[in-house]
Amino acid sequence: MRKINYRTEEEIELIRESSLLVGKTLAEVAKNIKPGVTTLELDAIAEDFIRSHDAVPGFKGYNDFPGSLCTSVNDEVVHGLPTKEALCEGDIVSVDCGVYKNGYWGDSAYTFSVGEIDEEVSNLLKRTQEALKLAIDVAVSGNRIGDIGFAVQSYTESFGYGVVRELVGHGLGTDLHEAPEVPNYGRKGNGPKLVEGMVLAIEPMINLGGKSIRQKKDGWTIVTADGKPSAHFEHDIVVRKGKAEVLSTFEYIEEVLKTI
Ligand code: MG
Ligand code: MG
Secondary structure: OOOEOOOOHHHHHHHHHHHHHHHHHHHHHHHOOOOOOEHHHHHHHHHHHHHOOOOEEOOOOHHHOOOOEEEEEOOEEEOOOOOOOEOOOOOEEEEEEEEEEOOEEEEEEEEEEOOOOOHHHHHHHHHHHHHHHHHHHOOEOOOEHHHHHHHHHHHHHOOOOEEOOOOOEEEOOOOOOEEEEEOOOOOOOOOOEOOOOOEEEEOOEEEOOOOOEEEOOOOOOEEEOOOOOEEEOEEEEEOEOOOOEEOOOOHHHHHHHHOO
């Protein structure tokens, strides 16, 4: 098993800087989400914004991924490729963004609605975001990785949703994906112990229907097996005593959404 890194306060500040830039980038994307826009256009907006802040859109070229964003529409769970296809009223789009700056990563994701969406899908988005909050609440030193997964799984399954198993959160720092894995399912008290200075990307991927997924022929995009929508929210946090500190933010996004 790979070794878990414990970050110094100086390193945490650099991860925070990258994570905040992701939040600002997602807000730029949010300004442009409307029926008719393509995810390829959103991708270009994100890339320009990140580069204009002296940072690298880290997803671009990561394992040969072509975009600066992962854009996953409706039944697409994660790792969706930006395309020339326009978003439509009633769609949802999960936008995942990674930034690399000063040697450290930020990684955060938000699922947006395109115009008015069905109430059951709207509830899925709200509850997936709430699951992320509940997960962060238990990401404190002395707890274990399984406590995070349990928090997400017990809450979201109470609504009959499917919790994706094959894709998980992760440690984060000088690499995008570091140990430990942070599953969105689990048992209380199981798994590696949470220790101060561990930086984790927590990212529930929750399906309106069943938990099963498959990969599209493009070699990237993950979709739900039953074709039902899926939501994805992600924050970067550092484990502290008593209360985790969130390094990424949705504040800039929420300011934009208030004006739409
Ligand atoms: Mg991500
Ligand atoms: Mg991630």
